[in-house]
Amino acid sequence: MSRKAPATPPLFAPPEALKPLAERMRPASLDDMVGQRRLLSSGSALRRAVESGRVHSMILWGPPGCGKTTLALLLARYAEAEFVAISAVLSGLPQVREVLAAAEARFAEGRRTVLFVDEVHRFNKTQQDAFLPHIERGSILFVGATTENPSFELNSALLSRCRVHVLESVSVDDIVAALQRALDDGERGLGGQGIEVDAARLRDIAGAADGDVRRALTLLEIAAELAADEGGRITETTLAQVLADRTRRFDKGGEQFYDQISALHKSVRSSNPDGALYWFARMLDGGCDPAYLARRITRMAVEDIGLADPRGLQICVEAWDTYDRLGSPEGDLALAQAVIYLASTAKSNAGYVAFKAAQADVREAGTLDVPLHLRNAPTKLMKSLGYGSGYQYDHDAPEGIALGQTAFPEAMGERVYYRPVERGLEIKLKEKLDRLRASREQARGEG
Structure with missing residues (x-):
């Protein structure tokens, strides 16, 4: 049987009027929460656990303003437990130990504690380990909130x-x-308060909040304060002041950063210039260093375009140079054009695959001798030892290629690393190399 969330206002709480709107409107029950339908839908495992008061220690992973703190508060209310919040940004190990000691004392008295740790990913391994025995004993119900991927930022024991x-x-x-x-x-x-606002303006605020409910309520509160001096109506002009400096979510060192650069690279690889341009613009908008983007775009040219269109690398290097000369915003356009070109042109990773295969052979085969016919012979002694013996000068051979000699150590035999694809310039390269490889095979057989 589900239970209602009991009202447990903290002692000495500040007057409601002094709290920000986002804090005043914090949901008092699961039914009041917006979003998170998958996680908190009727009959879901988490909802059943919360409503029954049988909650478990958990990590809440999500973007800012999605309800992590609110959910932790509701866990404590439904479980009739003490709610204690600390921030990994502001708290050190001594404060953590004090909080844990107080939780142990409550536990001994038969009372539970929901310990909410905001930005838990900012705690180091030693600090994270401090919670482990208390979680195991059940003296705390641990709720960690993070905007970063827990598998990267939290230790496996936690x-x-x-x-x-x-x-x-x-x-x-x-x-x-x-x-x-x-x-x-x-x-x-x-x-x-007599605030008037039409549906279109509400959607403007919601869109500007970028998925963050707390931010949206803060924007609404600011707009309402401005509107109070203009008859109480939130107009497009009012919002122009409020939303002038809005920014999108972007973490220059976190998972969002790597997700977006991955989306850009994969859009180029799949020949989708529109998608690639979108992610390029998103990263610039979020404050990504254009020089970093120039380097990654150049990498795309050598990894995914390769010899199918060698002009791709040239265009990237020139765009990079243009950005270095002009800076932003003028140089951004050169990089954008490079992204469009790479996404639109022929693709091949044959060079990338060939290089990796050659590196693997080098690691596995060890230090093999250079064949005598390929060695340099600048002295008489070296010539007497056979250095350079049997070398065929390609320019003297028919068609300028000596077919009867190998380029590999004798212990390895011939290898084929580079296999051009039938796209772009590599079509011609494939035709030539297929013909040469067949001729070399024939020449070795006759030899």
Whole structure:
């Protein structure tokens, strides 16, 4: 049987009017939460656990403003447990030990503690290990919140004791619903203040919030304050002031960064210039260093375009040079054009695959001798030892190629690393190399 979330206001709580709108409108029950339908839908495992008060230690992984803190608060309310919050940004190991000692004392008295650790990925391994025995004994219900991939940022011992729940960015429609609720609520929200705003302007605010409910409510609160001096109506002009400096989510060193550069690279590889251009623009908009993008774009040219179109590398190097000369924003266009060209032209990773195969043979075969006919023979002694003996000068051979000599150490025999694809310039290269390889095979057989 599910239980209702009991009202447990903290002692000495500041007057509601002094709290930001986003804090005042924080959901008081699971039904009040917007978004997270997959995780908190009726009958879901997590919802059943929360409503029954049988919660478990967990990691909440999701973008800012998606409801991680709110969910942790609701866990404590439904479980009738003490809620204690610390931030890994502000707290050190001494404070962590104090909090854990207090939780142990409550546990001895038969009371539970939900310990919410915000930005848990910022704790180092030693700090993360401090929670382990307390989680095992059950003296705390550990709830860690992170915007970073837990598999990269949290140690395996902590992960093995917690269940990871993935929260999603909140949709525009859900954020609009949260904004409307704040406008209608006369007790906690803006209801009764005479604020008027049409549906289009609400969607503008929701879109600018970029999936972050807390940010959306903050933008609405600022817009309402400005509108109070203009008759109470939030207009397009009002929002122009509020949304002037909006930015999209982008973490220059985190998972979002690597997800987006991966999306850019894979869009180029799949010959989708429109998608590639979108991700390029997204990364620039988020503050990515264009010099980093220039380097990665040049890598795409050698890895995925290769010899199918050697002009790709040339265009990338020239675009990089142009950016170095002009800087942003003028140089950004040169890089954008390089992205478009790479995504639009012929693709081949044959050179990349060939180089990797050659490297593998070098590692496995060890230090093999250079064949005598390929060795340099600058002295009489070297010539007397056979250095250079039997070498055929290619320019003297028919068609300028000496077919009867190998280029590999004798212990290896011939190898074929480079296999051109039938795209772009490599069509011609394949025709020539197939003919030469067949001729060499024939010459070795006759020899």
